[in-house]
Amino acid sequence: MSHNTDLLTLRSATKSYGSVPVLHGIDLSIRDGEFLTVLGPSGSGKTTVLRLIGGLEPLTSGEIRLDGQDISRMPINKRPFNTVFQDYALFPHLTVAGNVGYGLSVRHLPRKEIATRVAEALDLVQLGRFAERFPSQLSGGQRQRVALARALICRPRLVLLDEPLAALDLELRRQMQEFLKSIQREVKTTFLFVTHDQEEAIGMADRICVMEAGYIRQLGSPHELYYRPNCEFVARFFGENNLVAGTLGSVQDGLRAIDTALGRLLCSVEGQPHLQAAATGAAAFAAFRPEALRVASAGDKDNRFSGTIADVAFAGSSTMATIAAGGEASRQRLKMRLASRVEGSAFTAAENVTLAFAPREGHLVLA
């Protein structure tokens, strides 16, 4: 897949309500054809970004460009975007077909063309048999598919989805995640999808934009965010992670030392010039994932430390061990993920263990 051209760009976009700033100079480029997820905790500004793009709110400053053209002042009904909301926003008095075709009938397209396109859109979301039903006769997942068909039928350049799955129960949400992703692949329309759920983001997105408190903290592929978080917030927010505070030491062979309560650790700084260049003695965190941590073997000479198993929690295919490590005064609680089948029952609480992680699996974030 090539998503190389930018479809939509926000430049230094700010938004204040009264004197309260809620977005602080957002720069964001959405590539044509990608599935871009905006991820952040409640109140971080996700909905505001969508409302600015959709034209529901004016920018306070900055600009929005579509194909390079400034559309900051373009009225909402001229923007080639459609929004899917969490609460579906279907018309209760119209049938499924009536809801899906609504956007075309207000544009006075010929009835025959409307009928054809409605049938196509309903087939796409696998609701062909439900054309004559009313929204009240559908399940939550089916209503959300109607809302999606209604958004896609106008052939928008960009579909804006604001936590569209948040009202569904877990099982249905998983199904809808796969369904949305497959539809997006099929129609190749650009999706801007908002969620506060990082698992949902990891599973669906080509790229993820992480927001906190009105700022974009990082934009990258799920893989980049998971393995190369660029700040403490992303390292903590995105997946489970072990963060151990320390001060930076020397750099050698793409690894940098950090002195912590667990002793001197080595972490990868390859391809991360800002971490190679940071001053010696600067405050930072060593970050390593629960699955990177393991019982040390004789061959492990770096990043070895001892600890005590505090808890072992079975979670289906994996088992999570909690380990207390470091001295009394600087106790660290670490997570270690074990494969349940192989090693899940190999540990008991209060057992003493020597652990290690490979330097290449350790990362640094500045404090």
Ligand code: ADP
């Ligand atoms: P999210 O969608 O990430 O939960 P929002 O974009 O809805 O966040 O809100 C970001 C911030 O802007 C919040 O602090 C929220 O209280 C504030 N906010 C949103 N809409 C308004 C409004 N119409 N008037 C005043 N403050 C608002």
Ligand code: MG
């Ligand atoms: Mg919101």
